[in-house]
Amino acid sequence: MALDLEAIYIDLHRHPELSFQETRTAGVVAARLTELGIPFETGVGRTGVVARLENGPGPVVWLRADMDALPVEERTGLAYASTARGTDAAGNDVPVMHACGHDLHTTALLGALERLRDTRDAWTGTVVAVFQPAEELGAGSQAMIDDGVLDRAPGPDIVLGQHITALPAGVIGLRPGTQMTASDGLTVVLHGRGGHGSRPHATIDPVVMAAATVMRLQTLVAREVDPREVAVVTVGSIHAGLKHNIIPPEATLQLSLRYTDDDARERMLARVERVVRAEAAASGADREPTITLDHTLPATINDPEATARVRAAFAAAFGDAAVTDPGLFTGSEDVSRFARAAGVPLVFWFWGGIDPAVYAAAERAGTVDRGIPTIHSPLFAPVRHPTIEQGVENLVVAARAFLG
DSSP, X not given: OXXXXXXXXXXXXXXXXXXXXXXXXXXXXXXXXXXXXXXXXXXXXXXXXXXXXXXXXXXXXXXXXXXXXXXXXXXXXXTTXXXXXXXXXTSOEEEOBOTTOHHHHHHHHHHHHHHHXXXXXXXXXXXXXXXXXXXXXXXHHHHHHHTTHHHHSOOOSEEEEEEEEEEETTOEEOOSEEEEOEEEEEEEEEEOBOEETTOGXXXXXXXXXXXXXXXXXXXXXXXXXXXXXXXXXXXXEEEEOSSTTEEOSEEEEEEEEEEXXXXXXXXXHHHHHHHHHHHHHHTXXXXXXXXXXXXXXXXXXXXXXXHHHHHHHHHHHHOGGXXXXXXXXXXXXXXXXXXXXXTOOEEEEEEEEEOHHHHHHHHHHTOHHHHSOOTTSTTOOOOSTTHHHHHHHHHHHHHHTTOO
């Protein structure tokens, strides 16, 4: 009996789970794989699932879908909206929603496996389906690699993946080269010398030090990055002090950095460190600042030759007008770690989930940016059809472009 993909999607949407907590989701995936008669392994990288569909000699194609949800309170008003709650890494009780569409990603990969199983006479090779945890932490792919996924499953010749986005349903966004930026999260602690607010001369004020550092960091993109390049330096958090008449001993900044390639990353990290240390020295700090790298994600870079092959396959299957260059996304992903670790090409694309009539009306009104909810929004609600079917077809068509 064929999988009921709509029912699977609705079930996953109603029961989202946070990163590295995807035990129920992994159980749903395992149950459907059992129905399909496809061998699989669970618990890879803590909560990941890896399935293999072998069909004689030929290339090995990895298809990846992520499974985790976000600490977002859903406000879509859908009949199947999530009311789930979870406990985040800090121990806080939080609402949970599939605001990034990973429920669709998982559903589409299950559907693609079923389709490929049923059409074995049309291809040869091996398909490895990677149901990955913790993409939202940027940690799931590395956890699976550290757990030996490249040895426990046939090694890939190509890694393929996709992401739902706020494009019209039926549209595929694909570009060669850098598709999504690299990113780093830094915590900077500026060490001063605290004291009474009435005696600033007897202190080294980390609040003033922090203010100067924030302003100087803004010049890195404005004055040290070629205007033709893409870079972002954001100070998203500042914490210092507890009372208006106390100069605190330290100030903490949290930074988000984004860039298009590894060379740009190294340059920007060096520039940030230079500014932070220089401002501390200029303030007369007795201690060097503490700079901690909290997380890092590589750029998602599509192999040009493999991307051309996938684009040609999409155009042949769906029509040339259905495939567009969406431009560079300044969000980040961890899918490329699989391809980098294996030393093989990556192709990663976006597919639309917005009602085409709604999207067209927003375009006419000039309200796409503010009128169409995007991923991570509590209002993000892709239309189920044809989004589910398109997601399945995308993976099948792209895989078949490389299989024998």
